[in-house]
């Protein structure tokens with residue numbers, strides 16, 4: 001049986017869902033193919049559960065900084081129950097209702113491209129072939145990457161999938177990696193009761209894509225909390241004789257580390273190994289390269305698009321959703337015969353905003369100093385101690401934080417901003433607006449921050465710059 005739709009989207013995560021929404025708003029019909037749960041990795045095994053696990057730890061840290069306030073021990077069972085509620089108990093009925101309301105058709109099963117504008121879906125009942133009048137969109141996301149260290153795969157370590165869905169907190173947790181998943185989940189597990197948490201970090205610092213001071217502040221906070229961060233430490237071999245039993249990790253310095261669980265957080269790869277890319281002349285297993293309208297650059301006739309993690313541009317939900325809005329609008333405009341729809345992905349090029357939800361929070365948008373240098377800008381760096389702002393002092397004793405602005409000296413606009421400090425997440429969008437809208441600094445000077453908020457950091461940064 002062949003079914004025809006204007007647009008077929010493979011992958012029902014945040015990116016895929018948003019393409020469907022925009023394409024249908026643009027007057028098209030759409031099918032969404034999903035093999036697991038509608039809502040994707042983000043809703044069930046990534047953003048949502050990880051933040052549900054981190055929130056009580058963040059709050060406990062806030063309370064501990066205010067004299068006269070104290071919290072009892074965290075009720076771990078209640079935290080895990082709230083996490084389960086946040087992921088709708090791994091039930092996607094709410095998402096399905098939303099998809100139906102768009103309206104779009106949800107096709108449950110594994111989708112594969114089958115040549116131009118065709119998608120073959122393996123369903124529980126057999127197979128269904130869908131054809132697209134205008135476009136097929138790949139939104140299959142990404143999967144955890146597990147390095148080929150001897151014994152590692154056989155040890156069946158946790159990845160982000162298992163740690164975000166944890167039913168129990170391991171007593172001793174070893175974490176491989178020093179990126180975002182490693183830092184967030186190490187702090188979550190430690191805060192929820194892991195007695196020994198050890199980060200094994202290949203490089204010289206945490207969060208290496210951020211400004212170096214961000215990782216340093218976080219490492220200090222980890223050390224104070226008793227999380228053992230071992231920099232420049234690789235792993236050579238892993239042993240786990242009993243499935244689910246004790247893990248022994250052989251480290252590059254010749255020592256051994258024993259743990260009850262090992263979390264591998266060493267990055268992700270595009271989920272493109274088994275989606276029929278070969279049928280349209282693309283290499284399986286690689287991200288699908290796209291232009292700024294999200295069209296796959298290597299496929300003729302402009303019918304194939306890719307949004308979200310699968311295109312490898314930026315592995316963040318909000319950026320995948322933004323790309324999806326661009327993509328849905330572009331497909332609808334092209335279907336109407338508009339050859340040059342105005343909608344284009346501009347934000348990725350500025351540098352996408354990101355919040356790492358640790359305590360301290362690490363928030364950044366645009367270019368770091370290193371990126372500004374590598375991209376050939378004539379720039380100046382402006383730093384300020386966030387703890388010296390009255391609003392930060394009032395949030396709690398011992399507030400430690402740092403802000404950095406990277407200024408384009410030729411155009412007098414911001415190239416990037418980083419805030420590292422407790423409760424900094426909500427500061428970030430102001431920075432995103434200033435960077436993306438390229439607000440001139442002498443104009444930004446007139447955006448007066450309220451006293452006594454941490455936002456006064458903006459005033460201090462501009463004063464330090466010389467305004």
Ligand SMILES: Cc1cc2nc3c(=O)[nH]c(=O)nc-3n(C[C@H](O)[C@H](O)[C@H](O)COP(=O)(O)OP(=O)(O)OC[C@H]3O[C@@H](n4cnc5c(N)ncnc54)[C@H](O)[C@@H]3O)c2cc1C
Pocket residue numbers: 010011012013014015016033034035036037038039040041042043045046047048050051109110111112139140141142160164181271274275307308309310314315316317318319320
């Ligand atoms: C632990 C963790 C925490 C994170 N926290 C944040 C955060 O706080 N903020 C943030 O912005 N980002 C965060 N991210 C990143 C974020 O999860 C991803 O960027 C986001 O999920 C990407 O969305 P997507 O729609 O591209 O893919 P996904 O969410 O991965 O969805 C892809 C969907 O496609 C389906 N699929 C795949 N192949 C097929 C196929 N062949 N047929 C049918 N269906 C298929 C999958 O089942 C899945 O449902 C986090 C990631 C991790 C691992």
Ligand SMILES: NC(=O)c1ccc[n+]([C@@H]2O[C@H](COP(=O)([O-])OP(=O)(O)OC[C@H]3O[C@@H](n4cnc5c(N)ncnc54)[C@H](O)[C@@H]3O)[C@@H](O)[C@H]2O)c1
Pocket residue numbers: 147176177178179180181182184201202203207208234265266267268314315316354355356357
């Ligand atoms: N709050 C958020 O925004 C958030 C939270 C979690 C994840 N994410 C997204 O998910 C993506 C994946 O996160 P991640 O932490 O897995 O990846 P990452 O790229 O942030 O970090 C990977 C880490 O693993 C290390 N590594 C890589 N290969 C290794 C190897 N063979 N041996 C030892 N160490 C190795 C890297 O040096 C790095 O420290 C990120 O790109 C991020 O954008 C975002």
